[in-house]
Amino acid sequence: MPRYWLVxxxxxxxxxxxxxKDKQTVWEGVSNPLALKHLRxxxxxxxxxxxxxxxxxxxxxxxxxxxxxxxxxxxxxARHVVIDLKAKEKLQSPVTLASLKAKKEFASFDLVRIPRLxxxxxxxxxxxxxxxxxx
Numbered sequence: 001m002p003r004y005w006l007v008x009x010x011x012x013x014x015x016x017x018x019x020x021k022d023k024q025t026v027w028e029g030v031s032n033p034l035a036l037k038h039l040r041x042x043x044x045x046x047x048x049x050x051x052x053x054x055x056x057x058x059x060x061x062x063x064x065x066x067x068x069x070x071x072x073x074x075x076x077x078a079r080h081v082v083i084d085l086k087a088k089e090k091l092q093s094p095v096t097l098a099s100l101k102a103k104k105e106f107a108s109f110d111l112v113r114i115p116r117l118x119x120x121x122x123x124x125x126x127x128x129x130x131x132x133x134x135x
Contacts, residue, residue, distance in 0.1 A: 004122040005042060006049040006059070006111060007085075016050045016061035016090065024066055024086040028074065035119040040069045042083050049122060049130065051111070058094035059130060063087055091134035105129060 007027060009015070019025055030039055042048075046065040052058055067084035100106040106129075107113075110120040122130070 002064075003041075003043070003046045004049070004124060004127040005038065005046060005065075006051055006120050006122050007063075008051045008053050008118045010054050011052040011056060012054065016052065016063075016087070019050065019061070019063060019085065019087045020090065022087070024084060026082050027085045028072060028082045030082075030118055031080070032116070032118060033079075034114075035117055036079060036081060038119040038121060039081055039083055041121075043068045047088070047127075048085060049127070052094075056094070057097040059091065059134070060094045061087070061090045091131075093134050095130050095133045099133060100130075103129075 014025070027039075030036055042065045044065055044067060048063045048065060049059045050061045050063055052060050063085040065083055066086040069081040069083050071078055072080040072082045097111065100109065101112055106126065109122075109126055110117055114120070
């Protein structure tokens with residue numbers, strides 16, 4: 001049974017649209033210890049919400065972990081890991097951070113509580129609510 005996650009990206013650096021074109025990518029550049037811990041916990045088949053930071057501040061698409069965490073080939077430090085992500089689908093409508101903050105169900109969600117965290121788990125009930133909000 002897959003687990004659910006959220007990753008953040010600056011769309012001017014690497015957008016969900018680019019992931020859709022590329023079909024798959026190495027998800028790299030994570031350096032925060034807690035975010036790296038979450039990255040290490042991701043397994044092949046887990047589902048991932050892709051969130052655009054910057055001016056958008058919205059969840060825009062769904063990806064799937066196609067390769068579990070492995071050492072970042074660009075780093076010499078074993079603490080740094082990457083995963084492979086493949087694009088699944090663009091959400092019908094983006095789900096904005098403002099719309100999440102407006103719902104009490106998301107008060108304990110890391111996206112609301114720890115805004116600088118770039119990789120985080122998503123509870124199944126919140127995942128389902130986000131997907132409903134995108135329709």
